Amino acid sequence: MHEIVPGLIYAPGYLTREEQHDLVADLREAVKAAPLFTPRMPRTGKEFSVRMTNCGALGWVSDRENGYRYQPTHPDTGAPWPAIPRLAQRAWDDLAPYKHPPEACLVNFYDASARMGLHQDRDENDFDAPVVSLSLGDTCLFRIGGTERKAPTKSFKLQSGDAMMLSGPARLAFHGVDRIMGGTSTLLPQGGRLNLTLRRVNKA
Numbered sequence: 001m002h003e004i005v006p007g008l009i010y011a012p013g014y015l016t017r018e019e020q021h022d023l024v025a026d027l028r029e030a031v032k033a034a035p036l037f038t039p040r041m042p043r044t045g046k047e048f049s050v051r052m053t054n055c056g057a058l059g060w061v062s063d064r065e066n067g068y069r070y071q072p073t074h075p076d077t078g079a080p081w082p083a084i085p086r087l088a089q090r091a092w093d094d095l096a097p098y099k100h101p102p103e104a105c106l107v108n109f110y111d112a113s114a115r116m117g118l119h120q121d122r123d124e125n126d127f128d129a130p131v132v133s134l135s136l137g138d139t140c141l142f143r144i145g146g147t148e149r150k151a152p153t154k155s156f157k158l159q160s161g162d163a164m165m166l167s168g169p170a171r172l173a174f175h176g177v178d179r180i181m182g183g184t185s186t187l188l189p190q191g192g193r194l195n196l197t198l199r200r201v202n203k204a
């Protein structure tokens with residue numbers, strides 16, 4: 001494990017290839033129950049380039065009217081979110097220095113042209129809990145900055161099977177995905193990148 005900036009813990013190759021396949025199989029089932037949706041920016045209604053779904057008691061959603069929030073049901077189907085996949089829960093248990101379980105597992109799907117602008121994860125009520133991330137499929141260029149938007153940033157690649165955690169001084173760091181490097185992984189037959197982020201939303 002490496003600490004790329006204080007509090008950003010990077011565990012390259014955390015999942016074996018077999019585990020990556022197992023996790024993708026669980027995510028295929030999850031997406032049948034909770035289809036990918038396209039979130040929209042608050043106020044402007046502009047679509048994200050990333051499509052999303054969630055697992056767990058709560059899921060992160062966003063739309064024009066009500067903005068960023070967590071809710072217990074899918075925004076289109078109204079159904080509860082499916083359970084957090086076993087290997088995602090294990091990543092939290094292995095990596096998070098936090099005794100309570102995650103409540104949300106946001107699943108982001110990036111096609112080759114998708115990206116995510118610099119932002120902070122601050123819709124949770126408990127910043128003592130880390131955010132744990134798993135990457136599957138194509139490599140991305142990930143960017144990490146400081147707790148102020150203007151702070152200098154660094155970028156590094158996240159590859160299929162890598163785990164990463166934003167904790168402590170990096171918990172509220174600005175971060176984003178600059179680009180997807182198409183064709184860098186054979187894990188997902190149609191290409192693209194999946195990212196899972198495990199989050200604790202409420203104070204225990």
Ligand code: SIN
Pocket residue numbers: 106108116133142158175176177195197
């Ligand atoms: C996120 O910040 O929600 C996703 C980060 C990633 O895709 O690696």
Ligand code: MN
Pocket residue numbers: 119120121175
């Ligand atoms: Mn984020």
